[in-house]
Amino acid sequence: MNLKQLSELLGLSQTTVSRALNGYPEVNEATRERVLRAVKETGYRPNKAAQRLATGKAGSIGLVMPTAPGHQSDVHFGEFLTGLGEEAVRHDFHFVIMPADPDDEVAALRRLAISGNVDALFVAYMRGHDPRLAMLKSLSMPFVVHGRSFGSEPDYPYLDIDNEAAFYDAARLLLQLGHTRFALMNGPAHLDFAIRRRNGLVAALNERGLELKEDCTSHTVMSDEEGLIAMERFLQLAERPTAILCSSTVLALGAIRAVNQAGLKLGEDISLIAHDDVLPLLKPENFSVPLTTTRSSLRAAGVRIAQRLIGTVKQAGPFPEQELWKTELIVRASTGPAPQS
Amino acid sequence: MNLKQLSELLGLSQTTVSRALNGYPEVNEATRERVLRAVKETGYRPNKAAQRLATGKAGSIGLVMPTAPGHQSDVHFGEFLTGLGEEAVRHDFHFVIMPADPDDEVAALRRLAISGNVDALFVAYMRGHDPRLAMLKSLSMPFVVHGRSFGSEPDYPYLDIDNEAAFYDAARLLLQLGHTRFALMNGPAHLDFAIRRRNGLVAALNERGLELKEDCTSHTVMSDEEGLIAMERFLQLAERPTAILCSSTVLALGAIRAVNQAGLKLGEDISLIAHDDVLPLLKPENFSVPLTTTRSSLRAAGVRIAQRLIGTVKQAGPFPEQELWKTELIVRASTGPAPQS
DNA sequence: TTGCTTTGTCAAAGCGCTTTGAAATTTCCT
DNA sequence: AGGAAATTTCAAAGCGCTTTGACAAAGCAA
Structure with a gap:
């Protein structure tokens, strides 16, 4: 069923039917009614490709x-x-x-x-x-x-989202708690948010005369595996970091597995703040140790x-x-x- | 840039250009070359809506x-x-x-x-x-x-996937391990896979003269929250089930939280088999107690x-x-x- | 040369819709 | 009743593409 058939069926021109459907004023209300009823009966739907071609709009x-x-x-x-x-x-x-x-x-x-x-x-x-x-x-x-x-x-x-402020504030909190050895578990290094979050952390550290060490930084795809690997690496460092900033709860998932496997206690031996995109599957409050987070719903x-x-x-x-x-x-x-x- | 402009630019008809592009045989190789080069230079791309309208195919x-x-x-x-x-x-x-x-x-x-x-x-x-x-x-x-x-x-x-066989086999394994009190944590009751999985479990139980009790069955959306709630309910039953079949690792996630909170040991007090859709985020081998699963990659x-x-x-x-x-x-x-x- | 096939190209129709500009009809005023 | 204005309807063009059927041009045999 196309417009032509519909208009023939109604004994109207395509123009009128089209106008009736698209709410143009120059069509008699009685006629519009009639058209609408026919549409309902025949189940007519305009062909989107044609509509797109004619109007330039595709919805x-x-x-x-x-x-x-x-x-x-x-x-x-x-x-x-x-x-x-x-x-x-x-x-x-x-x-x-x-x-x-x-x-x-x-x-x-x-x-x-x-x-x-x-x-x-x-x-x-x-x-x-x-x-x-x-x-x-x-x-x-x-x-x-x-x-x-x-x-x-x-x-x-x-x-x-204000990624820089998010990680700046998170770092400040950890600094206030007395942490001095920080690590960052970030997303891929070329992505904008990763750069800004890093900047936020670095800014907070610099204010206190601290630095973010190269070997305390990881840039990876945000999977739990990568979180695990990165954390295992951090834990083997001579000067083990005690404060971790983590770009996603997904990374945190793996990171925490590594912490547990090392027999360390989250929130005591290691403090961790993760960014929370509010993923239904990874609620920070449902982690065995509920996670401190920077939150913004994706x-x-x-x-x-x-x-x-x-x-x-x-x-x-x-x-x-x-x-x-x-x-x-x-x-x-x-x-x-x-x-x- | 559309086909008309491109053909004028080349001094060819739209027909020829179109044919050259779509690999029709009736066009001179030299001409085709020329067309292809022009396409590359101008960055011409056919309008999909028009293509769709003309061919009926949209890709x-x-x-x-x-x-x-x-x-x-x-x-x-x-x-x-x-x-x-x-x-x-x-x-x-x-x-x-x-x-x-x-x-x-x-x-x-x-x-x-x-x-x-x-x-x-x-x-x-x-x-x-x-x-x-x-x-x-x-x-x-x-x-x-x-x-x-x-x-x-x-x-x-x-x-x-053969849902019935999956849960039949899973139930058989648990039966062989001596379990007699079963519970099912399923997806929404109106969905086909949920019905079949239930059937599989029931079939295996019936063979041994056992039944799946109503209060040991839960049909819910497959979120970890629902898994937690369902498991909490199971654990409060007088005749606590010891064998749980679970329609998703997502549900299992919540269920296991409930088991842990109750101070029970997974794999000892409670045995659980979950269906694994191979979600990258929920690898059964990464659970604190690795999960026995029926697996099929979504x-x-x-x-x-x-x-x-x-x-x-x-x-x-x-x-x-x-x-x-x-x-x-x-x-x-x-x-x-x-x-x- | 003529007649016949093959090859390469084209003009035009059509896909189903919207929209323009004009025509037909009705309404209103004097 | 006559004419202007407002209302309602229509025919036709156009969106950008593919494809049909026709037409030149070229190749070949007789």
């Missing part, structure tokens, strides 16, 4: 999903997507997800943009100096990035970004172009005074 | 993502999606994800199908008697379901389903219409002889 948000045979699936991605979805469903928007090799992200994003399949783009996993930014700006398609990038004016629409960020994106597409703006969310520092049992030794 | 797989404000994000969904993506990227396919309220799944699926945005559909979270099946069959669009449904001939394309299922779906769309078939994967029963430390009491 969809595009995003690139990093993937590869060896590439481990990322809970953070799923959680964020849930947030996007929660908002999208309210506006009858959908997503076009283009899976792409992480090395191919710029090209994949361009393909997606000029495919004509999407109205707006969402970009995550921002790098320190992200090559996608220049491309996005040149594209004349609405977009929002999650995170930020160094190296250019922040004149693009983003939503980010899902909430997804909802907000979808709001902005959809709002822009529907011209319902204006939305603030830049948003920087503060994180909460929530103290639980995984932090305690530095051990005397 | 995309549609799926419905269940979501709602209260709805907890599901790691299983993300893991499966990663599998789909891994295969899709090889064929330059993408996904159209329609978020929808779980109550609205039939309608959402229909909207997606007739939107003209997708070539094939994927459907998961099969119910015991799934209303979507009839609709899918009437749709004349390729689809594959993950799981199965009762109530009709299995004459539709599916990929499922991601691998995603890859396989994408293969079949894309193969069908590209007419590269024939693919087997029905696949039933066996699970592996892997014994670790969470199972042991029934305690003497």
